[in-house]
Amino acid sequence: MVIILSFVNNHGILTERFFAIKSVSDTTSLNLKKDISNVLVHYDIQVKKIRGQGYGGASNMCGEWNGLQALFLRDCPYAYYVHCFAHRLQLTLVSAAKDVSVIWEFFSHLDNIVNIVTSSTKRIAELHTAQEMKLSICWKLENVILEVEPIRLSDDICKLEMNFYPEDFTDQDVVALENELVHYKLDVMQNLKVSTLVELCQQLTDSGRSKVYVMLNRLIHLVLTLHVSTVTTKRDFSAMKHVKTALRNKMKDDFLADCLTLYIERYLTKDIDVDSILDKFYVLKSRRAQLL
Structure with a gap:
């Protein structure tokens, strides 16, 4: 089981990160929920702050009453589940x-x-x-x-805020959003050229307008966290065949997760000083063979 975190980073860019991989022998929804919750608790991530979840189309995952998504919805009613659009397209x-x-x-x-x-x-x-x-x-x-035909704003945005994310917005925040939308029509719609919500979020951050339209920016972040596709999860799971080869097929979960992190998020390791890592290993204990 692969766990991917989807979030909007400080630059306003929608980001998906490989988080953990865990082998499970019991694939019932209750056991999967227990394993995922244990991983989140270990890293001090609260389940009640989840605002979106996405899985494959199996019944133990997307079951309306006893599926994994339904179990998480009981703990957090705002962790909205969206069936993978890529899977829907495939079935169609x-x-x-x-x-x-x-x-x-x-x-x-x-x-x-x-x-x-x-x-x-x-x-x-x-x-x-x-x-x-x-x-x-x-x-x-x-x-x-x-x-x-510029994007037309309406009261639907405020309804979206009140109906779907009441935990994240107070009554004062709703009033502030209404005032922000008035200025948004005169400012952003005339000065920024965007075609998607992802581009809007990024340009609001780059131009510094995210500090002006605070409530609108928060709402955009929440909408973007809806997991509409599980392509990243499947891609990361497929990466395991490049890491867990025939020569190292007995590695445990922790070592496998570390290797997968280095492989999947390899562009984050460009700034790591390999020589300093080797020096730390030399200090731990004396070794018969020289580390390359």
């Missing part, structure tokens, strides 16, 4: 392909097309060039649409 495509022969033939040929393209670096480069051209055209069209 499979169902559609079974009923329509043309779609079935399309996906049958698609495998051959992918194999042909990926077998040649020249074809891959041509594909990237074509994608960049299409993206540039879409970006221009998107900017035109945003200029013609």
Whole structure:
């Protein structure tokens, strides 16, 4: 079982981090909840502060009454569960392909097309060039649409705050949000060009407006923490085959978690001084072999 934390960092960027991996023999929802809670408590993370959860489509995970998400909702009614949109899309495509022969033939040929393209670096480069051209055209069209039809704000934002996140906003905060939205229409919508909520959050932080629109920025952070996809979890779990190889397939959970952290979050280890780590190992005890 892989645990991923999703949060908005200090730069206003939506971030997903590999947090822990734990082997479980009992996959019932009660046992999974116990194991996840133990990991969170160990790192002093309170369950009542969870604002979103996402799992696969198994019944022990997404069951409405006794699933893992339902058990966490009992402890924290604001830990909203969203079924992975990538999994929903996959189920839709499979169902559609079974009923329509043309779609079935399309996906049958698609495998051959992918194999042909990926077998040649020249074809891959041509594909990237074509994608960049299409993206540039879409970006221009998107900017035109945003200029013609800017995002319209309404009382729905305040209703979202009061109905879904009453634990995070007081009555005074609701009034403050209403005042912020008035200035937002005159300021942000005219000066910032954004197309997604992620871009809005980042630009509010970069421009310093997050300190002006405090309540709105908090609400955006809460909405972004909704786990709408489990792709990162599946990708990190797949990384285990690169770490737990045939030569080291007997490692325990703690050592495996440390190795996975270094592999998955390897860009965070660029500033680590390897020589200082070797020196610490030398100091611990005398060794017969020299450390590389």
